[in-house]
Amino acid sequence: MTKPWSPTAFAQQVIDYYHAFGRKHLPWQNTQDPYKIWLSEIMLQQTQVTTVIPYFERFIDSFPSLIDLAQASDDQVMQHWSGLGYYSRARNLHKAARIIKTVHAGQFPQEPKVIETLPGIGRSTAGAIASFAFGQATAILDGNVKRVLARCYAIEGWPGNGKVLKALWERAEANTPKQETAAYNQAMMDLGAVICTRSKPDCQSCPLSRHCLAYHNDSIEQYPGKKPKKARPSKSVYWLINISDANDQAKVMLHKRPPSGIWGGLWALPEVQQQDMSPENIQQLEAFVHKFSHYDLKVQPLLLQSANEKALVEKNSHPSIMEPAQADWFSQSQLNEIGLPTPVSKLLSKLLENA
Ligand code: SF4
Incomplete structure (x- = not known):
C-alpha cells in the first residue's frame, strides 16, 4: 500500500x-x-x-x-x-x-x-x-x-x-x-x-x-465520483373500473381526459381517491407501474362492485370522481374505435373478456 x-x-x-x-x-x-x-x-x-x-x-x-x-x-x-x-x-x-x-x-x-x-x-x-x-x-x-x-x-x-x-x-x-x-x-x-x-x-x-x-x-x-442520479419521481393514482352489464352487454365507463397533460384528449378510467370509496363496494385489482420518460405512474385499479354505487357513478355525481369530465359507456368493440392509453386498453381488454 x-x-x-x-x-x-x-x-x-x-x-x-x-x-x-x-x-x-x-x-x-x-x-x-x-x-x-x-x-x-x-x-x-x-x-x-x-x-x-x-x-x-x-x-x-x-x-x-x-x-x-x-x-x-x-x-x-x-x-x-x-x-x-x-x-x-x-x-x-x-x-x-x-x-x-x-x-x-x-x-x-x-x-x-x-x-x-x-x-x-x-x-x-x-x-x-x-x-x-x-x-x-x-x-x-x-x-x-x-x-x-x-x-x-x-x-x-x-x-x-x-x-x-x-x-x-x-x-x-x-x-x-x-x-x-x-x-x-x-x-x-x-x-x-x-x-x-x-x-x-x-x-x-x-x-x-x-x-x-x-x-x-x-x-x-x-475518481472523481460521478454526480448521483436523482431518484425517479413517481405519482400514485387509483383508477375506478365501473362495468355495467345491462342488456347483456358489458360496458365500461370512461372519462375523456382534459386536452393538455398526460394522455390529453384520450378516454381513460376515472381517477379517484380511494378514501372516498366505501371499501366494501370495491375490489382492489393487481397494482402496476406505468413508466413515462420522466416519472413512474403507480396505478391501483379499483373494480366497483355495488349496484348502488355504480348507479351514482353512472350519473356522474359521485363525490369520489376527482375531475368531472365528459363521461360515456363503451363496449369492448367500441373501445377499438376510440383513443385509449395503452395501460387502460390492456387492463380493460382482460376485464371485459371475463365479464
Ligand atoms: S495522477 Fe492521474 S495520471 Fe497520474 S498516476 Fe494518478 S491517475 Fe494516473
Missing part, C-alpha cells in the same frame, strides 16, 4: 514536471498582465487550448487593454466571442471590465477575495489570476486539478457536493507551495489536461504515479 506523500514533496514533483515539460509558450504566458491572464482563464474555462489560441489573439488585437474592452460595445465583444460558446462568459467579462474601470480606477484588483467579487470569476479563477499576475501563493481548483487531486488522494464523492469540494480545497491549499506557485499551478493544470485525462490517463508518464492512490489501487475510474 502506497503512502500519500507530504505536500512539499508533492509540490516539488509538480514543479519539476513544469520545468521539464510544462507549457511555457502559449500566447497568454510570459506576461504578468492581469488582463491577458484573466481573459485566457475565462476562455479556457470551457474550451480547449488549441481552440482558444486564435480567439485570444483576435480579442487582444481588437481590445489590447482592459480599458479598450470596457469601452467596446456589447456587439463588438459578442462578435469576438462568436463561435466560442458559453456566451455568459463574454457578457461577464465585459461587465467586469467596466467595473474595474469605474470602481477600481482601471487597475485590476490584486486581492483574491476582491478579484472573486467580479462577475464570472470564481475562487479558482481568482487564485489563478492572483498567482500568475501578482505572484501570490494562491491555490487553484479547476476541473483538471480536481481530477488529479481526487485520484492521487482517493477523495471519494462527486466534487459538486459541498463536503467533497471542501475536502478538495483543503488538499489544494495544503499542497500549494509558497514559492514558485505560478509554476506549480500551471503544471497542475497541464497535468490534468494532458496526462491525467478524464478517460485513459497516461499514468506511465505521470510524475505523480509513485504515490497516486487511485493508480496503485487500480481504481482510477472511481
Whole structure:
C-alpha cells in the first residue's frame, strides 16, 4: 500500500514536471498582465487550448487593454466571442471590465477575495489570476486539478457536493507551495489536461504515479465520483373500473381526459381517491407501474362492485370522481374505435373478456 506523500514533496514533483515539460509558450504566458491572464482563464474555462489560441489573439488585437474592452460595445465583444460558446462568459467579462474601470480606477484588483467579487470569476479563477499576475501563493481548483487531486488522494464523492469540494480545497491549499506557485499551478493544470485525462490517463508518464492512490489501487475510474442520479419521481393514482352489464352487454365507463397533460384528449378510467370509496363496494385489482420518460405512474385499479354505487357513478355525481369530465359507456368493440392509453386498453381488454 502506497503512502500519500507530504505536500512539499508533492509540490516539488509538480514543479519539476513544469520545468521539464510544462507549457511555457502559449500566447497568454510570459506576461504578468492581469488582463491577458484573466481573459485566457475565462476562455479556457470551457474550451480547449488549441481552440482558444486564435480567439485570444483576435480579442487582444481588437481590445489590447482592459480599458479598450470596457469601452467596446456589447456587439463588438459578442462578435469576438462568436463561435466560442458559453456566451455568459463574454457578457461577464465585459461587465467586469467596466467595473474595474469605474470602481477600481482601471487597475485590476490584486486581492483574491476582491478579484472573486467580479462577475464570472470564481475562487479558482481568482487564485489563478492572483498567482500568475501578482505572484501570490494562491491555490487553484479547476476541473483538471480536481481530477488529479481526487485520484492521487482517493477523495471519494462527486466534487459538486459541498463536503467533497471542501475536502478538495483543503488538499489544494495544503499542497500549494509558497514559492514558485505560478509554476506549480500551471503544471497542475497541464497535468490534468494532458496526462491525467478524464478517460485513459497516461499514468506511465505521470510524475505523480509513485504515490497516486487511485493508480496503485487500480481504481482510477472511481475518481472523481460521478454526480448521483436523482431518484425517479413517481405519482400514485387509483383508477375506478365501473362495468355495467345491462342488456347483456358489458360496458365500461370512461372519462375523456382534459386536452393538455398526460394522455390529453384520450378516454381513460376515472381517477379517484380511494378514501372516498366505501371499501366494501370495491375490489382492489393487481397494482402496476406505468413508466413515462420522466416519472413512474403507480396505478391501483379499483373494480366497483355495488349496484348502488355504480348507479351514482353512472350519473356522474359521485363525490369520489376527482375531475368531472365528459363521461360515456363503451363496449369492448367500441373501445377499438376510440383513443385509449395503452395501460387502460390492456387492463380493460382482460376485464371485459371475463365479464
Ligand atoms: S498516476 Fe494516473 S491517475 Fe494518478 S495522477 Fe497520474 S495520471 Fe492521474
